[in-house]
Amino acid sequence: MLTSLTIKNYALIDHLQVNFNDGFTIITGETGAGKSILLGGLSLILGKRADLSSLKDKNVKCIIEAVFNVSNYNLKTLFQTEDLDYESQTIIRREILPSGKSRAFVNDSPVNLNSLQLLGERLIDVHSQHQTLQLTQNNFQFQVIDALAKNERELESYVVELTNYKQLNVDLEQLNALKANAIKEYDYNAFLLNELVEANLVEDELESLEEEYETLNNIEDIKAHLSEAYQLLGDEQIGVIAIMTNLKSSLSKLSELSSKYEELYERVNSSLIEIDDVFSEVDAKQSDIEADPMRLETVNAKLQTLNNLLQKHQVSAVSELIEIREALTEKVGITENLDETIQNKIEAISKSAEKLDAVAKTISSKRNKAIPNLIAQLQAILSDLGMPNAQFNIELSSTENYFSNGKDELSFLFSANKGGSFNALKKAASGGELSRIMLAIKLILSNYTQLPTIMFDEIDTGVSGEISNKMADIMLQMSKNMQVFSITHLPQIAAKGHSHFKVYKEDVDNVTQTKLVKLNHDDRIVEIAQMLGGAELSTSAIAHAKELLN
Incomplete structure (x- = not known):
């Protein structure tokens, strides 16, 4: 989980330092206050490329530093693979120099952007209404099903044997040559x-x-x-x-x-x-x-x-x-003796294929058993989110091919309307529907596997008050197993957070700066009342804000 974030000399931020807790964290602020700047700074920690335009003062370097508690993420192997020093409290720092060059460090060890991206995607999942493409990708769909099927051990065995199988085939090709x-x-x-x-x-x-x-x-x-x-x-x-x-x-x-x-x-x-x-x-x-x-x-x-x-x-x-x-x-x-060696290699390939087939069959069987459970949970959650007619048709078909995760091909089809035809998600679902489907899937996944910190960036845009309550309940439920952030304009969601931060702009010495402040209970009442009724606070808005918070 993300425990602290420090940003210096980035865009409209002169200096910002904030600590975060686990659970459900809300970030609000008026349009243009700088929420996107906050996300932009965080994206640099996750390995996004930087340029000189990011510097507030072009003569001073920009520093962005984040501290993560990674003790529950099983990242020791990744740290070892990337030749990094593992610390349960891991510090990631990104520096952009006035020359335009950037540097990245993990626990004070220099890293390249590729390593930073590999680590970053295991730490934070930034999700917006425009970032649902992952949902339509076959690999992600398999990951969801395998999480419910509890296929982790079988997939590990399959990958090890697949590596052996591929190497044996390479050896055979070399022997024949x-x-x-x-x-x-x-x-x-x-x-x-x-x-x-x-x-x-x-x-x-x-x-x-x-x-x-x-x-x-x-x-x-x-x-x-x-x-x-x-x-x-x-x-x-x-x-x-x-x-x-x-x-x-x-x-x-x-x-x-x-x-x-x-x-x-x-x-x-x-x-x-x-x-x-x-x-x-x-x-x-x-x-x-x-x-x-x-x-x-x-x-x-x-x-x-x-x-x-x-x-x-x-x-x-x-x-x-x-x-x-x-x-x-x-x-x-x-x-x-080459003919004998080749024959031995062919026999080894055959035995490896038998092992792969056996593991792939187990994986496929467990997937087929998990699919009805996934469909039932998805349709129930989406019904609460204003999609009562949402239906899924998820089918597996076995092949003779050895893919990276088994021998199955997956058909993940969706219909938003009663009596409607089933189509691929990217064709059948609108942006708002995809966003709600992704939220439902993330909720389900959080019950089966340890997910990274998730940051929902205004996925509630265009959602009604009642549906927003349901979305807030889902985020709150997810936060029992993981750290959840929500950047939102909806008071119904803002009121459900365990902690609440406000992004705002302030003119200091005739220079506009973006700032972030943690709100206490009274401040939250005011902020939520303003979200309900505008800048002019009314008695009814304050009463409604208190009711939502309680």
């Missing part, structure tokens, strides 16, 4: 994969093959160098081992003569041992190395295969070829 493309690419991918599989790729294999190739390809040079090393080391006359053996013998004799030569002896002896080991290894390698033309041909062929594959796939390492092989394996595997 993938299959069509995959069939074209399958043969080529399978050929590439076969090449890579036959290559028996081993990571880091290229380096070892290149080394083995160099060895096999230069086998004669290697044998010659090994033979030369063998001769240099093992020749009996001039070989390194013979020379080192003689050197060791000489130093051995020196070390026997003096211990200071012992270290030299040990070093030469150690070197001789190492050289002798080298000699043995050279000898062994001479024995091991053999020319192998077949192996050379095999290694060369494998290297050519690897280099061709590297060039073909434009990569530089065997590890990258392995990655390509794995990717191709997956692609070819997907193609080969």
